[in-house]
Amino acid sequence: MDHRNAGIGQGPRGMRMLAILSFISLSLPFEAAACPTGMLYDGNGCSPPYQYSMDDWIREKNDYLDSLEPRERPPARVLSPEELENLKRLQAEKDARDAIIAREVANGIWFSASSSTPEGKLCTASFAKLTSQDNGKSGGIVSIMGFQKPKPDAWLIFYGTGLPKPNKVKKIKISLQQDDEPAQTVQVFNYRYQGRAGAIAFSVPGLTAALDGMRDRQSFKLSIDGNAAMVLQWTDAAPIIEQLRQCAK
8 A cells, every 4th residue: 555645635634634623723712821631731831641752752862962971071181091082982972973863853753652651551653854944944843642542632743943932821823734735724722842942732632533634744834924934744654653543542
Protein backbone atom coordinates (compact mmCIF):
# COMPACT_ATOMS: atom_id res chain seq x y z
CA MET A 1 0.00 0.00 0.00
CA ASP A 2 1.27 3.46 -0.91
CA HIS A 3 0.98 5.39 2.36
CA ARG A 4 1.51 8.69 0.56
CA ASN A 5 -1.90 8.27 -1.06
CA ALA A 6 -3.57 7.28 2.21
CA GLY A 7 -4.75 9.53 5.03
CA ILE A 8 -6.42 12.86 5.28
CA GLY A 9 -4.39 15.34 3.34
CA GLN A 10 -6.83 15.30 0.42
CA GLY A 11 -10.51 14.64 -0.05
CA PRO A 12 -13.22 13.92 2.53
CA ARG A 13 -10.87 12.59 5.23
CA GLY A 14 -8.92 15.82 5.10
CA MET A 15 -12.10 17.81 5.48
CA ARG A 16 -13.13 15.50 8.31
CA MET A 17 -10.10 16.40 10.42
CA LEU A 18 -10.55 20.10 9.73
CA ALA A 19 -14.20 19.74 10.71
CA ILE A 20 -13.26 17.92 13.93
CA LEU A 21 -10.76 20.61 14.91
CA SER A 22 -13.19 23.37 13.97
CA PHE A 23 -16.06 21.86 15.98
CA ILE A 24 -13.97 21.20 19.07
CA SER A 25 -12.41 24.67 19.00
CA LEU A 26 -15.56 26.59 18.24
CA SER A 27 -17.61 24.70 20.81
CA LEU A 28 -15.39 26.06 23.59
CA PRO A 29 -16.27 29.43 25.14
CA PHE A 30 -13.99 32.09 23.69
CA GLU A 31 -13.73 33.86 27.02
CA ALA A 32 -12.30 30.79 28.73
CA ALA A 33 -8.58 30.99 29.35
CA ALA A 34 -8.20 27.58 30.90
CA CYS A 35 -6.51 24.67 29.12
CA PRO A 36 -7.93 22.10 26.70
CA THR A 37 -9.88 19.32 28.38
CA GLY A 38 -7.53 16.94 30.17
CA MET A 39 -4.52 19.27 30.16
CA LEU A 40 -3.12 20.97 33.25
CA TYR A 41 -2.04 24.56 33.81
CA ASP A 42 1.63 24.56 34.84
CA GLY A 43 2.03 28.23 35.73
CA ASN A 44 2.83 29.41 32.20
CA GLY A 45 1.06 27.14 29.77
CA CYS A 46 -0.79 23.87 29.39
CA SER A 47 0.71 20.41 29.76
CA PRO A 48 -0.79 16.97 29.21
CA PRO A 49 -0.49 14.88 32.38
CA TYR A 50 2.52 12.56 32.55
CA GLN A 51 3.76 13.92 29.22
CA TYR A 52 6.88 12.51 27.61
CA SER A 53 7.33 13.97 24.15
CA MET A 54 9.83 15.42 21.70
CA ASP A 55 10.57 18.16 24.20
CA ASP A 56 11.90 15.56 26.63
CA TRP A 57 13.98 14.02 23.84
CA ILE A 58 15.56 17.38 23.03
CA ARG A 59 16.11 18.11 26.72
CA GLU A 60 17.83 14.77 27.21
CA LYS A 61 20.15 15.46 24.28
CA ASN A 62 20.91 18.94 25.60
CA ASP A 63 21.62 17.49 29.04
CA TYR A 64 24.07 15.11 27.41
CA LEU A 65 25.82 18.00 25.68
CA ASP A 66 25.91 20.01 28.88
CA SER A 67 27.37 17.06 30.75
CA LEU A 68 30.44 17.15 28.54
CA GLU A 69 31.46 20.52 29.92
CA PRO A 70 30.84 22.16 33.31
CA ARG A 71 28.08 24.78 33.36
CA GLU A 72 30.31 27.06 35.41
CA ARG A 73 33.93 27.28 34.40
CA PRO A 74 36.46 26.88 37.22
CA PRO A 75 38.86 29.74 37.96
CA ALA A 76 41.45 30.21 35.24
CA ARG A 77 44.65 28.29 35.78
CA VAL A 78 47.43 26.78 33.76
CA LEU A 79 46.42 23.34 32.48
CA SER A 80 48.77 20.47 32.11
CA PRO A 81 49.28 18.97 28.63
CA GLU A 82 47.13 15.99 29.66
CA GLU A 83 44.32 18.28 30.85
CA LEU A 84 44.47 20.31 27.65
CA GLU A 85 44.26 17.15 25.57
CA ASN A 86 41.31 15.89 27.58
CA LEU A 87 39.56 19.26 27.23
CA LYS A 88 40.02 19.17 23.45
CA ARG A 89 38.62 15.64 23.33
CA LEU A 90 35.54 16.60 25.33
CA GLN A 91 34.96 19.66 23.16
CA ALA A 92 35.29 17.56 19.99
CA GLU A 93 32.75 15.06 21.34
CA LYS A 94 30.36 17.88 22.20
CA ASP A 95 30.73 19.49 18.78
CA ALA A 96 30.21 16.17 17.00
CA ARG A 97 27.09 15.32 18.99
CA ASP A 98 25.75 18.85 18.55
CA ALA A 99 26.23 18.58 14.77
CA ILE A 100 24.40 15.23 14.64
CA ILE A 101 21.42 16.60 16.56
CA ALA A 102 21.34 19.72 14.38
CA ARG A 103 21.30 17.63 11.18
CA GLU A 104 18.60 15.30 12.50
CA VAL A 105 16.31 18.13 13.50
CA ALA A 106 16.99 20.17 10.33
CA ASN A 107 16.02 17.18 8.17
CA GLY A 108 12.99 16.34 10.31
CA ILE A 109 12.79 13.63 12.92
CA TRP A 110 10.03 11.62 14.61
CA PHE A 111 9.88 10.54 18.21
CA SER A 112 7.24 8.34 19.81
CA ALA A 113 6.67 6.92 23.27
CA SER A 114 4.00 5.51 25.54
CA SER A 115 3.69 5.84 29.29
CA SER A 116 1.58 3.93 31.79
CA THR A 117 -0.25 6.39 34.03
CA PRO A 118 -2.94 6.18 36.73
CA GLU A 119 -5.40 7.37 34.06
CA GLY A 120 -4.36 4.78 31.47
CA LYS A 121 -1.71 4.53 28.81
CA LEU A 122 -0.63 7.86 27.31
CA CYS A 123 0.50 7.62 23.68
CA THR A 124 2.71 10.34 22.20
CA ALA A 125 4.36 11.12 18.88
CA SER A 126 6.17 14.30 17.89
CA PHE A 127 7.77 15.53 14.69
CA ALA A 128 10.43 18.25 14.75
CA LYS A 129 11.90 20.17 11.87
CA LEU A 130 13.59 23.35 12.94
CA THR A 131 15.35 26.01 10.89
CA SER A 132 16.75 29.45 11.62
CA GLN A 133 15.09 31.02 8.58
CA ASP A 134 12.08 33.32 8.65
CA ASN A 135 12.40 33.91 12.39
CA GLY A 136 11.41 30.29 13.05
CA LYS A 137 8.25 30.36 10.92
CA SER A 138 9.58 27.64 8.61
CA GLY A 139 9.50 24.67 10.92
CA GLY A 140 8.73 23.79 14.50
CA ILE A 141 7.35 20.84 16.45
CA VAL A 142 3.97 19.16 16.20
CA SER A 143 2.82 16.62 18.78
CA ILE A 144 -0.05 14.14 18.63
CA MET A 145 -0.92 12.64 21.98
CA GLY A 146 -3.81 10.99 23.70
CA PHE A 147 -4.90 8.24 26.04
CA GLN A 148 -5.69 4.64 25.25
CA LYS A 149 -9.39 3.82 24.89
CA PRO A 150 -11.81 4.40 26.46
CA LYS A 151 -10.42 7.68 27.85
CA PRO A 152 -11.27 10.33 25.23
CA ASP A 153 -8.65 13.01 25.93
CA ALA A 154 -6.32 13.73 23.01
CA TRP A 155 -4.52 16.77 21.61
CA LEU A 156 -2.78 18.16 18.56
CA ILE A 157 -0.18 20.73 19.62
CA PHE A 158 2.09 22.98 17.54
CA TYR A 159 5.23 24.59 18.99
CA GLY A 160 7.09 27.34 17.13
CA THR A 161 9.08 30.49 17.72
CA GLY A 162 6.89 32.30 15.17
CA LEU A 163 3.73 31.61 17.18
CA PRO A 164 2.46 34.15 19.76
CA LYS A 165 3.99 33.79 23.22
CA PRO A 166 1.49 35.27 25.70
CA ASN A 167 2.35 35.45 29.38
CA LYS A 168 -0.87 33.63 30.26
CA VAL A 169 -2.99 31.06 28.49
CA LYS A 170 -5.44 32.72 26.11
CA LYS A 171 -7.67 31.83 23.19
CA ILE A 172 -6.98 33.27 19.76
CA LYS A 173 -8.34 32.86 16.26
CA ILE A 174 -5.98 31.13 13.86
CA SER A 175 -6.24 29.92 10.27
CA LEU A 176 -5.22 26.29 9.73
CA GLN A 177 -4.54 24.88 6.28
CA GLN A 178 -3.62 21.23 5.75
CA ASP A 179 -2.07 20.32 2.40
CA ASP A 180 -4.21 21.78 -0.40
CA GLU A 181 -7.45 21.77 1.59
CA PRO A 182 -9.19 25.12 2.12
CA ALA A 183 -7.97 26.99 5.19
CA GLN A 184 -10.34 27.17 8.13
CA THR A 185 -10.31 29.75 10.92
CA VAL A 186 -10.73 28.28 14.38
CA GLN A 187 -10.34 29.31 18.01
CA VAL A 188 -7.41 27.69 19.78
CA PHE A 189 -5.56 27.74 23.09
CA ASN A 190 -2.33 29.72 22.89
CA TYR A 191 0.43 29.88 25.51
CA ARG A 192 4.15 30.36 25.96
CA TYR A 193 6.34 27.25 26.08
CA GLN A 194 9.56 27.40 28.12
CA GLY A 195 9.94 31.08 27.28
CA ARG A 196 11.32 30.41 23.80
CA ALA A 197 8.33 29.31 21.73
CA GLY A 198 4.62 29.74 21.41
CA ALA A 199 2.23 26.81 21.54
CA ILE A 200 -1.12 26.25 19.83
CA ALA A 201 -3.23 23.40 21.25
CA PHE A 202 -6.28 21.72 19.75
CA SER A 203 -8.46 19.27 21.65
CA VAL A 204 -9.39 16.20 19.59
CA PRO A 205 -12.23 13.79 20.48
CA GLY A 206 -9.99 10.79 21.05
CA LEU A 207 -6.67 9.54 19.75
CA THR A 208 -8.35 7.37 17.11
CA ALA A 209 -10.04 10.44 15.64
CA ALA A 210 -6.67 12.18 15.46
CA LEU A 211 -5.12 9.19 13.69
CA ASP A 212 -7.94 9.10 11.17
CA GLY A 213 -6.78 12.57 10.19
CA MET A 214 -3.12 11.67 9.65
CA ARG A 215 -1.31 10.67 6.49
CA ASP A 216 2.25 9.68 5.64
CA ARG A 217 3.16 13.08 4.20
CA GLN A 218 1.28 16.11 5.44
CA SER A 219 1.77 19.86 5.55
CA PHE A 220 0.38 22.44 7.94
CA LYS A 221 0.21 26.20 7.67
CA LEU A 222 -0.86 28.32 10.63
CA SER A 223 -1.72 31.94 9.88
CA ILE A 224 -2.85 34.85 12.06
CA ASP A 225 -4.59 37.83 10.47
CA GLY A 226 -3.45 36.62 7.05
CA ASN A 227 0.23 36.32 8.04
CA ALA A 228 1.97 32.93 8.18
CA ALA A 229 3.05 32.15 11.75
CA MET A 230 4.26 28.56 11.21
CA VAL A 231 4.69 26.26 8.22
CA LEU A 232 5.60 22.62 8.78
CA GLN A 233 5.55 19.44 6.71
CA TRP A 234 6.11 15.98 8.08
CA THR A 235 7.11 12.92 6.11
CA ASP A 236 7.43 9.18 6.76
CA ALA A 237 4.62 9.17 9.29
CA ALA A 238 3.14 5.78 8.33
CA PRO A 239 5.15 3.75 10.91
CA ILE A 240 4.33 6.31 13.61
CA ILE A 241 0.64 6.19 12.76
CA GLU A 242 0.67 2.40 13.12
CA GLN A 243 2.51 2.63 16.45
CA LEU A 244 -0.07 5.06 17.77
CA ARG A 245 -2.94 2.87 16.54
CA GLN A 246 -1.52 -0.08 18.45
CA CYS A 247 -0.99 2.09 21.51
CA ALA A 248 -4.53 3.49 21.34
CA LYS A 249 -6.27 0.08 21.40
